[in-house]
Amino acid sequence: xxxxxxxxxxxxxxxxxxxxxxxxxxxxxxxxxxxxxxxxxxxxxxxxxxxxxxxxxxxxxxxxxxxxxxxxxxxxxxxxxxxxxxxxxxxxxxxxxxxxxx
Amino acid sequence: xxxxxxxxxxxxxxxxxxxxxxxxxxxxxxxxxxxxxxxxxxxxxxxxxxxxxxxxxxxxxxxxxxxxxxxxxxxxxxxxxxxxxxxxxxxxxxxxxxxxxxxxxxxxxxxxxxxxxxxxxxxxxxxxxxxxxxxxxxxxxxxxxxxxxxxxxxxxxxxxxxxxxxxxxxxxxxxxxxxxxxxxxxxxxxxxxxxxxxxxxxxxxxxxxxxxxxxxxxxxxxxxxxxxxxxxxxxxxxxxxxxxxxxxxxxxxxxxxxxxxxxxxxxxxxxxxxxxxxxxxxxxxxxxxxxxxxxxxxxxxxxxxxxxxxxxxxxxxxxxxxxxxxxxxxxxxxxxxxxxxxxxxxxxxxxxxxxxxxxxxxxxxxxxxxxxxxxxxxxxxxxxxxxxxxxxxxxxxxxxxxxxxxxxxxxxxxxxxxxxxxxxxxxxxxxxxxxxxxxxxxxxxxxxxxxxxxxxxxxxxxxxxxxxxxxxxxxxxxxxxxxxxxxxxxxxxxxxxxxxxxxxxxxxxxxxxxxxxxxxxxxxxxxxxxxxxxxxxxxxxxxxxxxxxxxxxxxxxxxxxxxxxxxxxxxxxxxxxxxxxxxxxxxxxxxxxxxxxxxxxxxxxxxxxxxxxxxxxxxxxxxxxxxxxxxxxxxxxxxxxxxxxxxxxxxxxxxxxxxxxxxxxxxxxxxxxxxxxxxxxxxxxxxxxxxxxxxxxxxxxxxxxxxxxxxxxxxxxxxxxxxx
Numbered sequence: 044x045x046x047x048x049x050x051x052x053x054x055x056x057x058x059x060x061x062x063x064x065x066x067x068x069x070x071x072x073x074x075x076x077x078x079x080x081x082x083x084x085x086x087x088x089x090x091x092x093x094x095x096x097x098x099x100x101x102x103x104x105x106x107x108x109x110x111x112x113x114x115x116x117x118x119x120x121x122x123x124x125x126x127x128x129x130x131x132x133x134x135x136x137x138x139x140x141x142x143x144x145x
Numbered sequence: 146x147x148x149x150x151x152x153x154x155x156x157x158x159x160x161x162x163x164x165x166x167x168x169x170x171x172x173x174x175x176x177x178x179x180x181x182x183x184x185x186x187x188x189x190x191x192x193x194x195x196x197x198x199x200x201x202x203x204x205x206x207x208x209x210x211x212x213x214x215x216x217x218x219x220x221x222x223x224x225x226x227x228x229x230x231x232x233x234x235x236x237x238x239x240x241x242x243x244x245x246x247x248x249x250x251x252x253x254x255x256x257x258x259x260x261x262x263x264x265x266x267x268x269x270x271x272x273x274x275x276x277x278x279x280x281x282x283x284x285x286x287x288x289x290x291x292x293x294x295x296x297x298x299x300x301x302x303x304x305x306x307x308x309x310x311x312x313x314x315x316x317x318x319x320x321x322x323x324x325x326x327x328x329x330x331x332x333x334x335x336x337x338x339x340x341x342x343x344x345x346x347x348x349x350x351x352x353x354x355x356x357x358x359x360x361x362x363x364x365x366x367x368x369x370x371x372x373x374x375x376x377x378x379x380x381x382x383x384x385x386x387x388x389x390x391x392x393x394x395x396x397x398x399x400x401x402x403x404x405x406x407x408x409x410x411x412x413x414x415x416x417x418x419x420x421x422x423x424x425x426x427x428x429x430x431x432x433x434x435x436x437x438x439x440x441x442x443x444x445x446x447x448x449x450x451x452x453x454x455x456x457x458x459x460x461x462x463x464x465x466x467x468x469x470x471x472x473x474x475x476x477x478x479x480x481x482x483x484x485x486x487x488x489x490x491x492x493x494x495x496x497x498x499x500x501x502x503x504x505x506x507x508x509x510x511x512x513x514x515x516x517x518x519x520x521x522x523x524x525x526x527x528x529x530x531x532x533x534x535x536x537x538x539x540x541x542x543x544x545x546x547x548x549x550x551x552x553x554x555x556x557x558x559x560x561x562x563x564x565x566x567x568x569x570x571x572x573x574x575x576x577x578x579x580x581x582x583x584x585x586x587x588x589x590x591x592x593x594x595x596x597x598x599x600x601x602x603x604x605x606x607x608x609x610x611x612x613x614x615x616x617x618x619x620x621x622x623x624x625x626x627x628x629x630x631x632x633x634x635x636x637x638x639x640x641x642x643x644x645x646x647x648x649x650x651x652x653x654x655x656x657x658x659x660x661x662x663x664x665x666x667x668x669x670x671x672x673x674x675x676x677x678x679x680x681x682x683x684x685x686x687x688x689x690x691x692x693x694x695x696x697x698x699x700x701x702x703x704x705x706x707x708x709x710x711x712x713x714x715x716x717x718x719x720x721x722x723x724x725x726x727x728x729x730x731x732x733x734x735x736x737x738x739x740x741x742x743x744x745x746x747x748x749x750x751x752x753x754x755x756x757x758x759x760x761x762x763x764x765x766x767x768x769x770x771x772x773x774x775x776x777x778x779x780x781x782x783x784x785x786x787x788x789x790x791x792x793x794x795x796x797x798x799x800x801x802x803x804x805x806x807x808x809x810x811x812x813x814x815x816x817x818x819x820x821x822x823x824x825x826x827x828x829x830x831x832x833x834x835x836x837x838x839x840x841x842x843x844x845x846x847x848x849x850x851x852x853x854x855x856x857x858x859x860x861x862x863x864x865x866x867x868x869x
Contacts, residue, residue, distance in 0.1 A: 065848060137844060140843075144841050
């Protein structure tokens with residue numbers, strides 16, 4: 044039987060990979076993918092705790108489903124924004140999208 | 146209507162006319178003069194009714210027509226005003242009404258009603274004449290209508306209102322109101338042609354000089370009110386009030402309250418009736434239009450002064466016993482007699498036809514004052530009435546002469562003064578009606594025996610002076626009468642007799658009926674007014690007509706004045722001085738050739754120059770009062786007080802405040818208040834400047850920062866808060 048700590052380590056690793064992607068990738072689409080990874084890490088975390096601690100309740104699953112929905116919506120909005128930015132500036136490089144500064 | 150209501154209404158028409166003209170009809174000349182003359186006529190009608198009714202009342206002096214109303218509350222009681230017509234007021238109303246009406250009618254002609262508008266005329270100057278073309282194409286210069294015609298009628302209507310108010314008042318306060326209204330009107334009318342500098346100066350002079358008298362008079366009234374608690378005739382002329390006034394002492398040593406009040410009131414009269422030393426304004430008042438001269442010098446203003454002292458006689462004479470004179474009476478007899486002689490001498494050397502009359506007015510008013518001073522109450526009132534008629538006649542006559550001369554001047558285009566008698570001569574053929582009426586007026590003024598009014602009134606004054614034993618006054622007045630006859634005949638001779646001394650005089654023309662009709666009416670009274678007061682004991686004529694003037698007016702006083710016994714000395718004196726003066730004047734002047742100088746000039750020498758310059762009184766007053774006043778205003782008040790002291794203080798205060806302000810600014814406002822605000826602003830700015838570099842616009846950097854802070858926070862909580 045795989046213990047809870049394996050799941051948590053896996054989840055943390057996944058989160059760190061996602062975080063790295065968000066912070067280090069230049070392409071905005073890749074940043075978005077990093078965010079998706081972080082969200083998935085969170086879902087794994089939630090489900091692991093649910094399965095090992097309170098399997099009799101349904102709240103863990105419900106949260107997971109809600110996070111999926113939010114992630115899907117976020118991707119939709121994020122991609123739409125990138126398309127719009129690309130139309131105006133012909134780039135999706137994150138460090139070039141810096142109009143909102145001092 | 147009851148007589149009292151008519152008396153209340155007497156002053157009303159002129160004041161209504163004044164407001165109507167000023168507010169509504171001043172654009173229409175015809176309407177304006179119709180209203181003014183109509184108002185004068187209504188007042189005249191009312192006055193005649195009152196006079197006739199008053200005449201029929203027995204003992205009017207003891208029971209005068211009177212009616213009072215409450216005016217304003219003074220403490221628990223009311224100040225009452227009302228009307229009061231006793232015999233004195235009745236005869237005054239009689240001559241005032243007649244002369245005022247005549248002057249109003251005369252003004253219509255004098256101001257050239259019906260003549261065309263002058264091309265060069267404008268408001269504030271005398272009309273210059275207009276050019277008209279007749280049917281043959283000839284051009285003529287004719288007199289032009291006065292530009293401020295309506296305004297003139299408004300002013301004289303107000304003037305008439307002042308006089309009527311003064312005469313019918315039953316108390317000294319409303320009398321004073323009328324008195325001051327006349328003062329204002331005389332100012333407005335003397336300065337009627339206000340674009341002339343001389344007219345402006347004369348107006349100011351008249352106003353200020355009479356004001357000197359008025360201030361003293363007001364003091365007298367205030368003192369009287371304080372002492373007796375009332376200003377109404379009924380109270381102040383009552384026996385017990387007079388007694389109180391005589392026995393109570395005044396603040397000034399040797400004066401009883403009555404004497405002090407009398408002297409103060411008399412100073413008011415001196416200003417109004419132009420007695421020496423306040424006489425200087427009256428000759429200058431000739432700057433006004435001639436009807437104004439008649440108005441001021443005959444009918445109203447100067448008469449008002451004499452009317453006041455006659456009215457005040459009970460107080461002036463209070464305390465006189467056994468023929469002894471009180472202090473005010475002594476003052477009056479001195480000032481009056483002196484003025485009578487003094488003004489008569491000046492009149493000898495004047496060449497302006499109106500100025501001669503002005504000085505003769507001063508002289509005749511001196512007569513009345515002197516008469517009152519020696520206690521000749523009735524004689525003074527009598528002379529006031531006759532003088533009003535013949536002096537109004539003379540002034541209007543002189544206006545007619547000037548008008549005729551102006552016609553000649555316009556016709557010939559000569560540059561001469563139409564008022565200078567040495568440019569006239571021979572006018573009796575050109576202006577017969579004016580000549581005959583002027584002759585009557587002149588003879589009345591000189592006291593031509595038996596037929597003229599002036600003789601009877603003047604004779605009565607002389608008889609009283611002689612009869613009461615005031616020889617100095619008698620001689621002075623007799624001498625003045627001689628001079629009066631002389632300069633009157635000089636005036637008549639120079640103006641009307643002999644040949645024309647200028648082309649203009651040769652082309653003079655008789656004036657219109659509106660001007661000659663008043664002359665005829667007044668000439669009638671200049672003769673007949675005297676018949677009302679022929680003394681009973683006069684040889685031959687005495688007793689033919691009852692001496693009702695003495696009976697009627699004398700009854701005004703509580704103690705009926707006794708007529709003096711007849712004496713030949715004053716009668717012969719007045720005959721000699723009148724006829725002698727007239728003869729001398731005729732002899733010297735009736736054949737004076739053109740261009741000749743005054744025959745008096747050589748024999749009199751420097752005296753003539755002094756007379757000509759009115760004894761240098763104008764120069765003296767200029768030196769004594771005008772220049773110090775100017776110095777005080779320009780140098781003392783303006784330069785020293787205003788610029789130096791007051792402005793200096795203000796500037797110092799300003800400078801102190803200014804430096805105080807700059808101290809506050811430099812030591813408090815700038816460093817502390819500004820500094821604080823600046824520090825706050827600057828530090829916020831610097832903070833922003835420093836930290837704005839955080840705001841790079843790169844999302845990933847923000848994320849890094851968020852991560853760092855999250856870790857920091859996490860570390861903090863885990864490290865510190867997890868400690869047991």
